Amino acid sequence: MPEISDDPISDILRLIRLKGCVYFQSDFSSPWGMEMGAGPFAQYHAVLRGQCWLTLEGERHLLEAGDVVVLPQGDAHVLVDSPATATKPGMEVLSAIQSGQKPFSDGETSARLLCGHFEFDRTMNHPFVRDLPRLIHVKSTSNGEPNWLEAITPMLAGGTGTEQPGTNTIVERLAEVLLIQVLRSYLLDQSGEHGFLAALGDRHINEALKYIHVGADRDITLADVARAVGLSRSGLATRFKELVGDTPMNYLTSWRMLKAREMLQSASVPLVEVAERVGYTSESAFSRAFKREHGQSPGAFRHSIERSGNSLTVN
Numbered sequence: 001m002p003e004i005s006d007d008p009i010s011d012i013l014r015l016i017r018l019k020g021c022v023y024f025q026s027d028f029s030s031p032w033g034m035e036m037g038a039g040p041f042a043q044y045h046a047v048l049r050g051q052c053w054l055t056l057e058g059e060r061h062l063l064e065a066g067d068v069v070v071l072p073q074g075d076a077h078v079l080v081d082s083p084a085t086a087t088k089p090g091m092e093v094l095s096a097i098q099s100g101q102k103p104f105s106d107g108e109t110s111a112r113l114l115c116g117h118f119e120f121d122r123t124m125n126h127p128f129v130r131d132l133p134r135l136i137h138v139k140s141t142s143n144g145e146p147n148w149l150e151a152i153t154p155m156l157a158g159g160t161g162t163e164q165p166g167t168n169t170i171v172e173r174l175a176e177v178l179l180i181q182v183l184r185s186y187l188l189d190q191s192g193e194h195g196f197l198a199a200l201g202d203r204h205i206n207e208a209l210k211y212i213h214v215g216a217d218r219d220i221t222l223a224d225v226a227r228a229v230g231l232s233r234s235g236l237a238t239r240f241k242e243l244v245g246d247t248p249m250n251y252l253t254s255w256r257m258l259k260a261r262e263m264l265q266s267a268s269v270p271l272v273e274v275a276e277r278v279g280y281t282s283e284s285a286f287s288r289a290f291k292r293e294h295g296q297s298p299g300a301f302r303h304s305i306e307r308s309g310n311s312l313t314v315n
Contacts, residue, residue: 008200008209009180015258016124020175022116022156024097028052032104032111033080033087041117042132044070044178045079046153050111053080056135066140066150068182070118072132081110114153118179124258127245131195138185152178199243204229208240212252216259217279222248257293260286264302271298 025048036043045054051064055078056071063069071077078087088103096103122129156174187201199205207229212220225248226236240248256278263274275286290298 008206008213009183011213012126012128013120013176013180015262016120016122016126016129018118018120018176018179020116020118020172020179022114022171022175023094025112025114025153025156026097026102027109027112028081028104029107030081030104030110031085033078033085034090034093035087036077036079036090038076039074039117040122041074041119042070042072043074043077043117044068044115044182046114046178048112048114048153050109052111052113053083054078055080055083061135061137063137064140068138068178070136070179070182071134072136073134075134079113114156116156116175118175124261126254126258127196127251131197131245133197136182136186138182138189152181194243196244199240202239202243204231204236205240205243208236208248209251212248212255216252216256217277219279220252253289254293256280257290260290260298261294261301264298265305267302267306271302274298 027049045063046068047063047065049065051062054061054063054069056075060083061069079090080087093103120129152174156171156178183197183200187197199209208225211225211228215224222233222237226233229236231239237247240246240251244251246254260274260278263269263277269277271287272283275281275283278286280286280289287297287299290301294301296304
């Protein structure tokens with residue numbers, strides 16, 4: 001039986017090539033307001049001190065010290081000290097801060113914010129990406145857990161504005177830790193939800209995902225997965241389809257093809273080895289499965305990557 005990995009979220013974030021960055025940490029004095037435009041990145045805001053309001057499509061959310069919000073779909077939104085405050089374009093505020101200015105600094109600080117974004121490869125058509133909500137709001141008091149934000153954000157903020165060797169890598173990794181913690185806290189707060197995030201929060205389906213991820217290079221069956229997680233085959237298939245939106249075996253195939261897609265970006269891995277690493281003893285069977293999933297053969301996909309400079313578009 002394959003050894004079970006302990007973290008499907010980390011597996012998926014590696015696969016979709018998650019990267020994080022920090023725009024700024026800044027103190028704002030009232031009145032202040034920023035209008036953040038829509039974009040390809042998942043923006044995040046952490047409130048380190050004070051409070052503010054976030055408005056998304058007319059719906060207001062009060063953010064207090066210790067809260068973190070992530071907008072996975074990159075929707076336009078507004079951040080203000082008070083709903084009645086006029087706003088400036090977010091890019092104007094960002095440019096001012098990054099050039100050494102201190103906008104909204106006249107008076108007593110009403111909020112200290114840490115802002116940035118996450119980017120990932122949206123061409124990796126994984127249900128995790130598909131099912132991300134438009135807004136994730138994790139409160140400092142969520143689940144009665146320790147305030148991990150207090151541990152992460154000083155290190156994140158410490159990496160802004162410095163050019164020491166390795167700083168960018170450290171900031172990227174810490175931003176990823178921030179997102180993982182946000183997702184885990186969000187999962188603990190969900191009940192009765194559907195979609196891939198709910199699947200990660202379901203004990204049996206989470207274990208099934210672990211088993212599939214680790215066993216993707218082996219010949220595993222529905223019976224194997226059901227046995228590993230302690231469910232009947234029909235019980236597993238029903239619950240898995242309800243939450244993930246696909247059958248366990250279809251998900252296994254899709255996961256294998258995404259892993260293959262990742263490996264095909266490296267010209268140093270022969271096609272036959274790629275096939276073996278995702279559980280296929282026949283290169284032709286692998287090629288057929290890959291083409292069904294991605295619309296072109298593995299060889300054609302690799303050539304397209306080489307022509308584009310050996311990198312996928314990251315949005």
